[in-house]
Amino acid sequence: MTLPRHRLRVPELAATMTLGPAEARHLHVLRLQAGDEVRVFDGQGHEARATLLELDAGSAVLTLGEAVSGAAETPFPLTLAAALLKADKLADVVRAATELGVAEIRLLVTARADVREIGDQKLTRLGRVAQEASKQSRRAVVPVVHAPVPLATFAPQGQVLVAQPGSVLRVAEVLRWTAPVTVITGPEGGLTDAEVAALVSRGAQAVTLGPRILRAETAPVALLGAIAALGE
């Protein structure tokens, strides 16, 4: 069953929750009405479904539904597929990507990659970085960091977004959470036009991260940040 889209912070999860004018106004802005379902959470890791019982200008009354587990996880698995970088930069990317909710990290060998392989020890270390970051950001899931594969043989499932400088499509225009999502980012120097064209011909959507040139290690954080900030 799909989770309700809107999340609302409450002081405490309780059988009946009465909220004040600020929250009532927010619910009005979201065009919610009595009978609609939302998610409520307490900021301490507890989350549940709730039904809006009453809503007027000054207050909102909600009744508690089933608990939601894995509240810190995206509705479908989110995968980062990033071109190989130097190991210390990859560690920064893995750490931030884990905080931003990825379930898996794939490493890609691309045409312009100046790094074409990664040792077993370094891969193991990236796994440990993911484990620590997962714990720090209070997630139940530890992303797996997979050994690199050539971009040409990589077959992502679900919705695929590729960061491309100069694209005009915005993440906000295309992101749906109706299937797993994979985001692909390039190496220093970027993916080649041919690589992006091949991905697009297989159904990927090329999205912009604004008019500036981003470093290879900034692009995944910016793109995953955009996805996190858009809500799920």
Add this chain to the structure above:
Amino acid sequence: MTLPRHRLRVPELAATMTLGPAEARHLHVLRLQAGDEVRVFDGQGHEARATLLELDAGSAVLTLGEAVSGAAETPFPLTLAAALLKADKLADVVRAATELGVAEIRLLVTARADVREIGDQKLTRLGRVAQEASKQSRRAVVPVVHAPVPLATFAPQGQVLVAQPGSVLRVAEVLRWTAPVTVITGPEGGLTDAEVAALVSRGAQAVTLGPRILRAETAPVALLGAIAALGE
């Protein structure tokens, strides 16, 4: 005069530009019609206004208007106001924030800051980091990194967004480019509830970056990434 919202990549800026079915489809999705203005850019740093002359299923014809200068800059100045962190983490934040388009970086002393000051040499070094990052991302503007001030005396102008774990408002719901924008991010351990409440009482909007806990150095990159990906 406000710039047209939508940007379109073209092979070359020319007096008359005829685009193919893919671009025509994109313009349809954006609900644009003959007579509407867009921005066209060539991905090499040139950008201009253009007017849509004809649009059908198979092609779009545009006529060139005035050149747009400073195409890599946000429509109004974007300021990052970040709580003081250790100098090496600040350098990473300054570098990424510069790539993501900030015009100014303010450093804040906050209640939970474990770092409360920064030496002149380190501040000068952050300025150099901004300069290098600006050059790398092909910007005309080098963000100034200002000496720290206490959060209580910081008086941002325009629209103010503060990253708050547990907020329910999304950047996409609130961001307008009708004035300068300032984004405020906290230290390790976060801003206190009282600090966020004081900012909100002075007009700031608390926005979410998703349900997970982000490190202090990830939050600004994620938030600025979201702003860049939303388009300007």
